[in-house]
Amino acid sequence: QVQLVESGGGLVQAGGSLRLSCAASGRTFSGYTMGWFRQAPGKEREFVAGISGSSSRTYYADSVKGRFTISRDNAKNTVYLQMNSLKPEDTAVYFCSARAGGVISTSVTSYDYWGQGTQVTVSS
Numbered sequence: 001q002v003q004l005v006e007s008g009g010g011l012v013q014a015g016g017s018l019r020l021s022c023a024a025s026g027r028t029f030s031g032y033t034m035g036w037f038r039q040a041p042g043k044e045r046e047f048v049a050g051i052s053g054s055s056s057r058t059y060y061a062d063s064v065k066g067r068f069t070i071s072r073d074n075a076k077n078t079v080y081l082q083m084n085s086l087k088p089e090d091t092a093v094y095f096c097s098a099r100a101g102g103v104i105s106t107s108v109t110s111y112d113y114w115g116q117g118t119q120v121t122v123s124s
Helices: none
Strands: 004-007 010-013 018-024 032-039 046-051 058-060 068-073 078-083 092-100 118-123
Touching (some): 018 092
Parallel strands (some): 010 118
Antiparallel strands (some): 004 018, 068 078, 092 118
16 A cells, blocks of 8 residues: 655746655555656646666656656665656656556556546646
8 A cells, every 4th residue: 555645736837847756655565667647738647757666667658758857765765757858848746656566557557556646747
């Protein structure tokens, strides 16, 4: 059982940066694959980035590759999403998610736990 709480969202101008954080409860955090998803108004939730429990593997959606970096600090039970060179199309609610083991998946249905989401708005 994992509880996830996102923070760090906000309003930023195009070209700017934000760092999202996801704090997780539970003593088995290091065993979970973590993912970031986002959902814009009127659109389905989409995969953004994923990271394995040991941080040995990461995977990014093509739309954010080279701009976003996912990382985790298992000692702090926290996963991060560093977002650089933000674009208006990055505007969405960003969700932190966790899988009980397994490899990185891009599917919403593969994740067991979800945070409440944090709003990221990028202005032109």
